[in-house]
Amino acid sequence: MEHLTAAQASARRGGLGRLLGIDAARALALIGMMAVHILPASTATGEAAWYYIIAGGRSSALFAVLAGLGLALASGGVTPLEGPELRAARRGTVARALVLGAIGLILGSLDSGVAVILVHYGFLFVIGALWLGLSARPLLILAFVWSLAAPVVSHLLRSGGQPGPQVPGIDLLLQPITLVGDVFLTGYYPVFTWVSYLLVGLGVGRLTLRHRTVAWRLLGAGLAVALSARLASGWILARPGGVEQVSPLPVQFFGTTPTDSWWYLAVATPHSGSTFDLLHTGGSALATIGLCLLVASFSAAAVAWLAGAGGMSLTLYSAHVVALLTRLGFEHRLRLLAIHIVTALVVGLGWRTMVGRGPLETLAANVAAVAKATVVVNPKAR
Secondary structure: OOOOOHHHHHHHOOOOOOOHHHHHHHHHHHHHHHHHHHOOOEOOOOOEOHHHHHHOOHHHHHHHHHHHHHHHHOOOOOOOOOHHHHHHHHHHHHHHHHHHHHHHHHHHOOOOOOOOOHHHHHHHHHHHHOOOOOOHHHHHHHHHHHHHHHHHHHHHHOOOOOOOOOOOOHHHHHOHHHHHHHHHHHOOOOHHHHHHHHHHHHHHHOOOOOOHHHHHHHHHHHHHHHHHHHHHHHHHHOOOOHHHHHOOOOOOOOOOOOOOOHHHHHOOOOOOOOHHHHHHHHHHHHHHHHHHHHHHHHOOHHHHHHHHHHOOHHHHHHHHHHHHHHOOOHHHHHHHHHHHHHHHHHHHHHHHHHOOOOHHHHHHHHHHHHHHOOOOOOHHHO
């Protein structure tokens, strides 16, 4: 029997045709979200913990950017689909969104203590389907414009007051207005502003990601945008009256900022949804993706141990949320986090090597395939 390395098995089975660096980035996003869910965001003195400084806001943003990137890869990659093929891709995307939303509603109904993101992802996928026919340049320009404008519009729309963020569960289906308002505008991951992440991912997915030059550019541009956003935020808030209007700033916000001062639009605090938060975390996502692609281009084996978990991140994320229901191990949080991370990496690598695609990923892919099959595609028409 032919012996396969982990990297080779990844390419031949569930990872066939996938970029190992992209799945490695997904694994890093998953690990970051696990850390945020399990470890406290602040120290005993009220300062941001070092691990939250690294993962807070960035891990979920990376997931959202990768969601857009995945949609781009599934709809033509560098060359966007057209005609019936584009319609089929859009139907498949909407079908996948329904699966994500259903899983998210179930997980959100559990008392896990996690602000489950999957319902918001589902809505992002539906919106993303509208832009599957665009190429990289207009997508990236639109992403930048959206990052500038959406926080201002959100601030205006919420100026009359807003409810606290909720975790969408099955019970909220009976309150559709509340559900839509929370998911789009006032929730933990407000879709209206998070569209910027999706657009960035779609744009990046239209680039030639297998070229090392593109990876270097993503790394450099991502670092430049992330650093510039933080510096610009600090410079603006240092203007007379700036810091006083928003002090004391919390370690994190929960999707949105208060609307009693326009100065909040200048903060770069995690999960604030400000322009500088979107640019900083979006830039961090680009840099992470670029770095993972670079490492993979030099050595696939160097990222294969991460890529297994990244390739089934939906399944592992869901299992992580369910596992937190027990509340076991929270007296030793670092140990609990290590258990979750090691389990995810071992299961991911083993499953990818022996089986291929994760179970929930398979479900979503099969539902999407059925939806796509309802569109008759004639290759000769292209």
